[in-house]
Amino acid sequence: MTNWDRFVDSFFNARVAAEYFPKILEGFWLTIVLALCIIVTGLVAGLGLAVVRAFAIRPLNLLIIFVVDLFRALPPLVIIALLYFGLPAAGLSMDGFTCAWLALAAVLMAFSEEIFWAGITAVPKGQWEAARSTGLGFLQTLRHVVLPQALRMTIPPLTNRTIAITKGTALASVVAVPDILGAANAGVSFSFNPTPLTMGAAAYLVLFLPVVILGRWIETRFAWKR
Amino acid sequence: MAIVEATGIHKHFGALHVLKGVDLVVHEKELVFVIGPSGSGKSTLLRCLNRLEEPSGGSIIVDGVDMLSPRTDINKARQRIGMVFQSFNLYPHMTALGNVTLALRKVLKLGRAEAEERGQAALKRVHLEDRADHFPGQLSGGQQQRVAIARAIALEPRVMLFDEPTSALDPELVGGVLEAMRELRRDGMTMVVVSHEMAFAKAAADRVVFMADGMIVEQGTPAEVFGNPQHERTRAFIGQIDRH
Ligand SMILES: Nc1ncnc2c1ncn2[C@@H]1O[C@H](COP(=O)(O)OP(=O)(O)OP(=O)(O)O)[C@@H](O)[C@H]1O
């Protein structure tokens, strides 16, 4: 066997690929589900916190800032490990999927809160005053005047941050979630051949390359116009 | 009948005493013109009238409603007080008609059709009915300010407050805005105008109020204040303006 043949046999082994394709495909769907759960809960919670922060209630805002800084400072894997390996000691155990979901959603919540908040504060004070002077209430002004402008500004940084955190779904494999990486790793240990990892990488590309390209498009689209 | 009755208004910004006991009464259909040097508190006074700024003391009655009472629904009270800002403050993400109808729909809770009908009528009053679908970014400064006027008058306020409505405009665009204000006045709107447009004041104001250092120094008809000012500070200010 030449080196080249050995290389192909290791990383592009057709027999192994065929055998583990269904598992990788299951992991692919699981990764998508996990990513969507993280994105939806993370962004909704982040926006919710930013809106609460707009009420400018001092103790509440200090709490929000503390929580946000906490989740921005902790490495996501540490949060996942704490939930998965730490909580059972406290008599509360969750499956790996839930742990990864909650941990990464909390991280996305923290980062997106900061981005939403920056957007809200970037809307000129005159917009608030004009709206309030016509009799609109605080929440009405936020909803109809301020947030539409703020969200527009936040789309490019939010897209990038969301992509970055969503890629962290691969961390779920550490806590026994059969996502793409989890399935690939399992395949490698059963077959003694790294081909499943090649397939895993391909699956991530198929999943994230379009998202990255979409993000680039959104970024240029919303960057100059305002 | 007095539409605005402000008595003994004080305003502090921290240690800064910006309004020092201002009394201002504006009668129905009256156009009161407020002048004074920069920093004298003209904007602050105007903003206290609709409570965009919280006065530190005094009383403000607008159209019979006690603006400072905790029992007053401030959002409801503000519907009767239109305000026009130096920087227009149009909502950039909405069309001209959208700007005008937002409060009609969300505050007065009118249906879309009725709100748009009233919005169109308001735009027509400032001669911009053909610009209803334009976004603020597609309008000139003068047109934007007229949309802002339409946004305020669409709510059929009892009084309109103007804070330097033409100061941000190129000179050739000032005329259109002043014309819109003159038409409003002709239709019987009660108005308080802070502005440096002295020619407009001479032609349209019922009364001119001169403020300095957070106090009303002198007031009277345009002829009195401009032609025969009683106080040294008024004389100095008017002399300065006339030289420009
Ligand atoms: N939000 C604020 N916080 C602190 N100080 C303020 C605030 N708003 C106004 N001031 C101060 O109050 C004083 C009066 O301001 P105001 O804007 O009412 O003056 P003005 O007569 O409208 O002046 P101009 O002709 O320049 O518009 C100024 O010294 C200003 O710096």
Ligand SMILES: [Mg+2]
């Ligand atoms: Mg001012």
